[in-house]
Amino acid sequence: MGYSLNFSVVWRNFDKLWGGLVLSLELAVVSLAIGVVIGLVLAVVHVSGGRFTRMAIAVYVEAFRNTPLILLVYLVFYGLPQVVDLRYDATTSFVATLSVYAGAYLVEVFRSGLEAIPRGQIDAGRAIGLTPAQRLFHVRLPAMIRITLPALSNTFISLFKDTSVASVIAVPELTWGAQWINLNTFRIVEAYLMATAMYLATGYVMLFSLRLVERRFRVGRNA
């Protein structure tokens, strides 16, 4: 008994996959943006804060990095509304979860980036009379971004793949689109093969373009 591939049903429902891909990208971009804000703020607080704030941040980072994303998604979508009086749809819930999850990774990325800045550059900023805040904005953060750019693009690509977890709470992203086709047409292999191909192709395009951006920064903006 052979399974003969037939992609025609997939093509007929391709809008589900295409719309899913677009939503996946949107989820990744928005979560990255919010995660970057969380990560930046906490990284700066961490390197300048006292022992207690450092510990609080470490707890957040460890908790979110060591819990499977899918559990966090369930907890936030099903669990949290039971405890607090909040209403939100699945997409909002997922974006919130993925953002905080990304933030936990990015705190570490930014923190080590800030610590990797050569001391001499900071001394140079002090020597010309910059205040601590001016040094942060005009010396440390620009230097840190250049150091962390590769890690940042890797995080973005994993976030894009992580968006597939949103299918478990019926957010209509790419994986959910494939599930829908499977449930409605029973073309399981075709649906998932096509989704896989779309993840791969998008991932490669991202990787390629982000590396181009990094290279521009490296050639032009290195010490």
Add this chain to the structure above:
Amino acid sequence: MNPPLLTIRDLRKSFGKTEVLKSVDLDVGRGEVVAVIGPSGSGKTTLLRCINFLEAYDGGSIRIDDSEVGYNDARKRRGERALARMRAETGMVFQSFNLFPHLTAAGNIMLGLTKVRRKSRSEARDIAKVWLERVGLGHKADALPSELSGGQQQRVGIARAVAMEPKILLLDEITSALDPELVGEVLEVVRGLAAEGMTMLMVTHEIAFARDASSRLVFMADGAVAAEGPPADLIASAEANPRLNSFLARFRASNF
């Protein structure tokens, strides 16, 4: 005679248990060029870093124009803004250039002018242009540090410091990270500044340059000033000072 611009008395500084500056006394007058020489580890860099308070010192006093560097009258550390204002009055040029890698040559010079001196961008750019011209890099205003040679980077480093119009310029072995053929172009710039009356305190291993370009030579050993005087006199009297003599012996063989 006018009171000195910089007055250092009984300056002491330790890192943990290591006493690096034991008791340094030193005056630098307005327009004077003082060169500091001495063996590795004698505390020369630490001395310069204390003068613009990149390092807090433990005892003694450093006064510039009669105001105590880093501490107020009650000997409490000044606030960060006050410290920043004081540091802007002392220019520093580093051994490893320490240019801001994300800014162009002009941008490196403009940062302090716009953020600290509160000049407009266009005014800052004009000043940067003038100084880049002065150090022979007028054509490199838009180059990033990564696109410049070591000698060029160091000249930008000097321009960045002097553009702030500091009262005194501190130079810490500014040619020792350079390939020998690039040393000359940087020393030339320093010579020009000296001729114009810039007050300078420079740590250097270029003994011949120190002898020719400075009005006074200071020999540091073991965290204190061990000898000082006009370069020619100090070098001539070296026989009488065993530590200075053995320090200078290394250089006699080559360029002396």
